[in-house]
Amino acid sequence: MLIRNVYINGLSAVSVQPTFDESFLDGNSKDPSFVYIKGLEPDYKQYLNPTASRRFSRLIKMSLVAAQKSIAMADGVMPEAIITGTGLGCLEDTEKFLTALIESNESMLSPTAFIQSTHNTISGQIAMMINCYNSNYTYSNRYFSFESSLLDGILMLEDRSCKHVLVNAADEVIPSVHSILKRMQLWDRRECIQQQASMPVTIGEGAMSMMISSEKKDTSLAQIKAYKLLYTLPAESSIEGQIKSFLEEAALSVSDIDVILLGMNGDASNDCYYTPVQSLFTESTQLVYKHLFGESFTASSFAYWLSAQIIRTKKIIPSCVLSDKNRTPKHMFVYNQFRGKYHSFCLLSDVEV
Amino acid sequence: MSSRVLITGIGSVSSIGLSIQELTDSIVTSSSGVSRKTRLDSILARTLPTAQIQLSDEELKKRIPGLSSKQVYSRTALLGMLAASEAIANAGLAPSDCNAAGLVNSTSAGGMDKGEIFYADYLTSANKGNLKFAQTHDCGDAAEQIAALLHIEQYITTISTACSSAANAMIHAARLIKAGICDIVIAGGSDAICKFTINGFNSLMILSDEDCKPFDKNRKGLNLGEAAGYFVLESEASVKRRGVKPLAVLSGYGNACDAYHQTASSPNGEGAYLAMMQAIRTSGFEPAEIDYINAHGTGTQNNDLSESVALLRIFTESNLPPVSSTKAMTGHTLAAAGGIEAVLSVLAIQNGWIFPNKNFSEAIEETGIIPVTELQTNKSIKHILSNSFGFGGNNSSLLISAC
Missing domain, CATH: 3.40.47.10 (Thiolase/Chalcone synthase)
Known part of the structure; x- marks a missing residue:
């Protein structure tokens, strides 16, 4: 869909890279070469009250600080909707309650872990943190978890029922789920993104928070000009054709795109779907990020953090480059998919004066 | 943008009926599905009244033509597939209508019924547990299964906002239709009862050991149930094109x-x-x-x-x-x-x-x-x-x- 007025006015991420302090943008990065990549958690004492900190799982804490910072960046505005996407939800608390249930044979269970295990805990806790009585949603649908959240947020701004929507993504890794995912041969293939042979993609985690608004500000980081989700490609259509018509709707052509950011994850059975897209954008700088951020159902949310920052700073991050065409990032095309399904297209552009 | 969102099909599965017709019959007799009969192998479900659908997963599977015998389906997915199929049949959707439709599913437990079986085995050893069970654990699995069964290709998503999930699915569906992103959306929710939820609600001490008494002074808590309820929602233009009469x-x-x-x-x-x-x-x-x-x-x-x-x-x-x-x-x-x-x-x-x-x-x-x-x-x-x-x-x- 073509979008009239959607600006990114607040943005924050806790990820496996130093994104929360934004030093990642200055070239500071972490080598993600351990078992699985753990989010770099900030010193929560600065942001959350200690009672809450003790009670909450890492995922809730990461989400709360990301939301807090993103709201602050948007001048503390009260969002008219809070929407969170999470693929697997609050795993730590789910596992805690499930283990207790199995080991105690359904007796004497404490409710705390159950209370915090539901997927909507994150959006609910953000609302409680800022006393927000407005709309509150949680999406959990694999590789559309964050994407549906963003779509719904955009729809709320475009139908003018909201002026500010806080869109979040959150997923955590716990050791058992990491071992199960490895058995499934998912997200940890130890294959490599092309030309980044030293950087295998593994499983990542973190929280991303973005305040999107219909109001343009001097401090707006970027604007979202077009957005499209496609679960599967319609018969007799090609990904190239879909992308071309997506850009045409925004009165742009492939050559107008300065930078593309692709969700390649080192899995050959997944990355082959990016090949035609790489061949389509021959004049654009091509970037990848999952070798640094890891893969998860909401890993694509970091592509939005990254592209909005790249548009704001006009600086390409060298460790993300697949091929550089030395173009100033004015229009960016963000593309993610999983093994030929869950296609998401986003056109992010610099804020027009 | 201001066009109406019409309901053209409904489908449901619950403890008081496996179809709209059965549900209607139960309403006429004011029947209740709450009982002490349990299909779920749970200590709590044997002591507390629940409203379970008294069909095994295998029996549910037999009612859905086209399912692979090798595939493991979560109970949530099976219930969802039954009710969503009824809704599209009720709306008279052609296969081509489904291809271009969106699916907004919702669930809170997702495939936890299979997840907890997997995890009990996994706890004995990290190499144990049937991965086919684990693969149905997340909320998105049921949506993918429903989409595969009904050939929905355009858009799928799942909302998980606890007990308001299905209502929110309908709200998101309405926004998709009003914005012109989809003309037809299949929306609804499905949740199968499982040990995780019954133990969770029990730990909160809000399950009644008697039949629940909503709005009564002496109410003692709720009775958990399982069900699926689905809708076909449509734009006015689509209703006109198909020449169908909306229900509401x-x-x-x-x-x-x-x-x-x-x-x-x-x-x-x-x-x-x-x-x-x-x-x-x-x-x-x-x-x-x-x-x-x-x-x-x-x-x-x-x-x-x-x-x-x-x-x-x-x-x-x-x-x-x-x-x-x-x-x-x-x-x-x-x-x-x-x-x-x-x-x-x-x-x-x-x-x-x-x-x-x-x-x-x-x-x-x-x-x-x-x-x-x-x-x-x-x-x-x-x-x-x-x-x-x-x-x-x-x-x-x-x-x-x-x-």
Whole structure:
């Protein structure tokens, strides 16, 4: 869909890279070469009250600080909707309650872990943190978890029922789920993104928070000009054709795109779907990020953090480059998919004066 | 942007009927699905009343043509597939309509029924546990299974906002239609009962050891149930193109957050109040035009009081339309509750019904609301407010109207 007025006015991420302090943008990065990549958690004492900190799982804490910072960046505005996407939800608390249930044979269970295990805990806790009585949603649908959240947020701004929507993504890794995912041969293939042979993609985690608004500000980081989700490609259509018509709707052509950011994850059975897209954008700088951020159902949310920052700073991050065409990032095309399904297209552009 | 969102198909599976016809028959006799019969292998389910669908997964699977015998399906997915198939058949959708349709599913437990079997084995050794079970664990799995069965290709997603999930699925679907992203959306919710949820609700001490008594002074808690309720929602242009007659209109919707407590509702029912007000406001109708309120009414101390307070803030005692909770018949079916109750709302409009709030005898002292206790027939029902309130302060309200 073509979008009239959607600006990114607040943005924050806790990820496996130093994104929360934004030093990642200055070239500071972490080598993600351990078992699985753990989010770099900030010193929560600065942001959350200690009672809450003790009670909450890492995922809730990461989400709360990301939301807090993103709201602050948007001048503390009260969002008219809070929407969170999470693929697997609050795993730590789910596992805690499930283990207790199995080991105690359904007796004497404490409710705390159950209370915090539901997927909507994150959006609910953000609302409680800022006393927000407005709309509150949680999406959990694999590789559309964050994407549906963003779509719904955009729809709320475009139908003018909201002026500010806080869109979040959150997923955590716990050791058992990491071992199960490895058995499934998912997200940890130890294959490599092309030309980044030293950087295998593994499983990542973190929280991303973005305040999107219909109001343009001097401090707006970027604007979202077009957005499209496609679960599967319609018969007799090609990904190239879909992308071309997506850009045409925004009165742009492939050559107008300065930078593309692709969700390649080192899995050959997944990355082959990016090949035609790489061949389509021959004049654009091509970037990848999952070798640094890891893969998860909401890993694509970091592509939005990254592209909005790249548009704001006009600086390409060298460790993300697949091929550089030395173009100033004015229009960016963000593309993610999983093994030929869950296609998401986003056109992010610099804020027009 | 302002075109109406029409309901053209409904489908449901619950403890009081495996189809709309069976559900209708149960309503006529005011039957309840709450019992002490359990299919679920759980100590708690043997001691507490629940509203289970008394068919095994294998029996459910046999009712859905086209499923692979090798594939493991979560019970949530099976229930969802049954009800969603009924909804598209009811709407008369052609395969090409489905290809271009969206699916907005919702669930809270997802494939936890299979996940907990997997995890019990996994706990004995990290190499154990059938991965096919683990693969159905996440919320998105059921949506993918429904999409595969019904050949939905355009868009799929899943909402997980606890007990308001299905209502929120319908709201997202309405926005997709109004924005012109989809002409047709299949939306609804499904939740199978599993050990995780029954133990979770039990740890919160909100399960009743008797049949639940929504809005009764002496209510002791809720009875968990399982169900699926699905809709075909359509734009006016699509209804016209297909030449079909809509069943009802989704005329208003509201979603608000109670922002009070992760699992408890606020004493003044703020979230519930805001959700209902928003649903009424977006519909353009007046509170006085509402003919019936299908309450969330779980039978817990906390919900029923908070919801009653919110109702009286909007309607005042003398103007309160007939209210009832249908959960004494269906049990509290969590993510599916908003779906099955919206299905009931459509049936109420079609048949001129107001549903009984079973097991009620004495009003809550603070609010004095007396719900409808017997099935009322031959009523003129044009507008129904259907409430779904959940954990995390997720409160939603739908306004369903006659065409």
